Amino acid sequence: MxxxxxxxxxxxxxxxxxxxxxxxxxxxxxxxxAIRAMATAMGLPCETVIASIREPSDFAGLPIxxxxxxxxxxxxxxxxxxxxxxxxxxxDELSTAPPAVQAALLRVVLERAVGDLTLPDEVAVVAAAxxxxxxxxxxxxSAPLANRLCHLAWQTEPRAVADGLAGGWxxxxxxxxxxxxxxxxxxSRGLVxxxxxxxxxxxxxxxxxxxxxGRGWPSPRTWEMxxxxxxxAGAAGAGDEARxxxxxxxxxxxxxxxxxxxxxxxDLPDPERVLADPASFRLPERGDRAxxxxxxxxxxxxxxxxxxxxxxxxxxxxxxxxxxxxxxxxxxxxLAKCRPPDADPPAEIHLFAPVLRDAGxx
Amino acid sequence: MAExxxxxxxxxxxxxxxxxxxxxxxxxxxxxIADRGSGTVSVDESxxxxxxxxxxxxxxxxxxxxxxxxxxxxxxxxHGERAQGTGVRPDEAADWIRAADAEINDDLVPAxxxxxxxxxxxxxxxxxxxxxxxxxxxxxxxxxxxxxxxxRAGSQDRSASNExxxxxxxxxxxxxxxxxxxxxxxxxxxxxxxxxxLLRRQVAQExxxxxxxxxxxxAGLLRWAEEIxxxxxxxxxxxxxxxxxxxxxxSGAVDYSYRRPSRxxxxxxxxxxxxxxxxxxEVAVVCDTSGSMTEDLLAMVLxxxxxxxxxxxxxxxxxxxxxxxxVAPAQRVSSARQVQLVGGGGTDMGAGIGAAAALRPRPxxxxxxxxxxxxxxxxxxxGMRVVVGLLGDGxxxxxxxxxxxxxxxx
Numbered sequence: 001m002x003x004x005x006x007x008x009x010x011x012x013x014x015x016x017x018x019x020x021x022x023x024x025x026x027x028x029x030x031x032x033x034a035i036r037a038m039a040t041a042m043g044l045p046c047e048t049v050i051a052s053i054r055e056p057s058d059f060a061g062l063p064i065x066x067x068x069x070x071x072x073x074x075x076x077x078x079x080x081x082x083x084x085x086x087x088x089x090x091x092d093e094l095s096t097a098p099p100a101v102q103a104a105l106l107r108v109v110l111e112r113a114v115g116d117l118t119l120p121d122e123v124a125v126v127a128a129a130x131x132x133x134x135x136x137x138x139x140x141x142s143a144p145l146a147n148r149l150c151h152l153a154w155q156t157e158p159r160a161v162a163d164g165l166a167g168g169w170x171x172x173x174x175x176x177x178x179x180x181x182x183x184x185x186x187x188s189r190g191l192v193x194x195x196x197x198x199x200x201x202x203x204x205x206x207x208x209x210x211x212x213x214g215r216g217w218p219s220p221r222t223w224e225m226x227x228x229x230x231x232x233a234g235a236a237g238a239g240d241e242a243r244x245x246x247x248x249x250x251x252x253x254x255x256x257x258x259x260x261x262x263x264x265x266x267d268l269p270d271p272e273r274v275l276a277d278p279a280s281f282r283l284p285e286r287g288d289r290a291x292x293x294x295x296x297x298x299x300x301x302x303x304x305x306x307x308x309x310x311x312x313x314x315x316x317x318x319x320x321x322x323x324x325x326x327x328x329x330x331x332x333x334x335l336a337k338c339r340p341p342d343a344d345p346p347a348e349i350h351l352f353a354p355v356l357r358d359a360g361x362x
Numbered sequence: 363m364a365e366x367x368x369x370x371x372x373x374x375x376x377x378x379x380x381x382x383x384x385x386x387x388x389x390x391x392x393x394x395i396a397d398r399g400s401g402t403v404s405v406d407e408s409x410x411x412x413x414x415x416x417x418x419x420x421x422x423x424x425x426x427x428x429x430x431x432x433x434x435x436x437x438x439x440x441h442g443e444r445a446q447g448t449g450v451r452p453d454e455a456a457d458w459i460r461a462a463d464a465e466i467n468d469d470l471v472p473a474x475x476x477x478x479x480x481x482x483x484x485x486x487x488x489x490x491x492x493x494x495x496x497x498x499x500x501x502x503x504x505x506x507x508x509x510x511x512x513x514r515a516g517s518q519d520r521s522a523s524n525e526x527x528x529x530x531x532x533x534x535x536x537x538x539x540x541x542x543x544x545x546x547x548x549x550x551x552x553x554x555x556x557x558x559x560l561l562r563r564q565v566a567q568e569x570x571x572x573x574x575x576x577x578x579x580x581a582g583l584l585r586w587a588e589e590i591x592x593x594x595x596x597x598x599x600x601x602x603x604x605x606x607x608x609x610x611x612x613s614g615a616v617d618y619s620y621r622r623p624s625r626x627x628x629x630x631x632x633x634x635x636x637x638x639x640x641x642x643x644e645v646a647v648v649c650d651t652s653g654s655m656t657e658d659l660l661a662m663v664l665x666x667x668x669x670x671x672x673x674x675x676x677x678x679x680x681x682x683x684x685x686x687x688x689v690a691p692a693q694r695v696s697s698a699r700q701v702q703l704v705g706g707g708g709t710d711m712g713a714g715i716g717a718a719a720a721l722r723p724r725p726x727x728x729x730x731x732x733x734x735x736x737x738x739x740x741x742x743x744x745g746m747r748v749v750v751g752l753l754g755d756g757x758x759x760x761x762x763x764x765x766x767x768x769x770x771x772x
Contacts, residue, residue: 027703107456132606140603140607240557257560260560260562284420287389287390287391287392287393288390291386291390326372326375326390326391329376330379355372355373355376356372356421359380360423
């Protein structure tokens, strides 16, 4: 069985976490049917509202006179969702909705308020849109509305289409969030907070041009959304690809990539701790991570080359030389250059002689 | 990493990262798999290299290391994805790979790449150094068409270049990482897309860090890294978005009018609701026609503006003003080429914007196309949105009250 499309997986996590999500994709690529199938699989009632043929008052409530006051009556779809107590509100064709309708949608998307009625917390909001350049009469999303949604790119894989046509479309797998998953949100919030201490400029960076404003961008609200999505993705056991799509969808590609790169770096062993206890060192499996870890350790030794640290550095390289002689040899060359005057030649040096000779470096 | 089973790989990698330290993360990030009997060393798009150990056994560490560097460059420059974007047919894949090789080799071979066989260089394709694979490929396609249409002109092309068959590259097939055509039996696995993206950024950052000392990194690789870290914005998309936004805000600034009752009055009972009224905005285009403007660039951007306005259903309302220090009378143009650049020294876009504001009916949106070397009015004109297209590289900033879009010369 083929692995599930990461976009579908990400969609499932966002729906389960009740974070408003928006699918961007060309017309005819199955966004609508995927969302309906997901609602069926989750056993949620699904209300479809096509935003582009609605008026602002359909979302802000229709004014009616009751006695001597004017109330804003919610439309029937909102009342049905409120009565069911849970469900999926699907806003289709969001990018073809005129700006006035988009403004009216602001409260619906984030606060789930339709006129005088507030939808229950258990109602998930999902939207779909065609990129403005592909829709005949598309508008870019306004920056405030875009900032309330997690943006996912909907791409079709030719192979999945071929499989689906031949053997029927597979129903999306719905992630199940275990009870009390929100507890993990504290951890992911801490991670976001640590990152924003390093890069305060990314805490709030509204986009400078109108095209970028229609997608995710970093703001306090979207960082909070990203933390919630990370916790949900972790609890649901979603794949890395889906998690990365959710984070980038919430805070935008630029900030998202920086945040992900920072998290990858956080996974590397701390050089000082390794030098204090070389035997504890475990070489990361992937070559580039192993290189980053060993280069950091060699750089830490070179920055403060005492005999004890220098010897500890060689011990680490000795552990790595067996599985990754080439990676370790690069770091060994750095260490060899910063030998403290009173240090003895290390025993590990002979491990690197063959590979250095083969590479023509001796 | 121990499972690769390829003799001399560690030494080859060590040679590669010593010679090209700025590509070390890329070289170690690619997974190498032994693929007995394939007769080549190839890459797939998930950063895996499939190497035939029997072939590589005959190579020196420097040669295998160079092949690794070469393949990492295919992956860094996403040749597979770009081949699909260029529409390379399976029968043209060999030509595309030659073009992609030329893009990589033109500055890495002078920097010390020691490839087995004879590497493809731009001059073998009759082209200059420093171009993109797409440009080399276009040249090959065009020469093939000229050499006598239809047939397999690409193979004639290959014999025309001075590669003698004996020393021709024995590892001709660089794999799906170079031409985007999936190879059978390579299966799932390798790096997921988002990690590839992080890896490429990491390499780009290291290239930039090494590039701070002049002369250490080839210029082509530096350009690549700059492009990754600060990607060029597609001015067409930005211009389209700004225009749509300007028109939307004008036509979206709807007035409520009681002249026509709302269609919802039926349900509102005694409350009279206003109907929404949607004015159709007038659009004017002010073109800088001073001597410093480039005619082709102006024509291209003007054509783009016209196309966008037509898509918004506003093409009939467009009036074009030519302006340097004085303003020519508004002309309705049917083609962008009809705008004449009169030349002359000074420019004052303030005059052009003023003239646009004086038009009747008054335009709600004015698009200004200029090279930016002009005085601007201190404040926004009243009741009019201004979108400024800054044409050419290094144009000065537009005033903050206008939305601006930069259009590079290339």
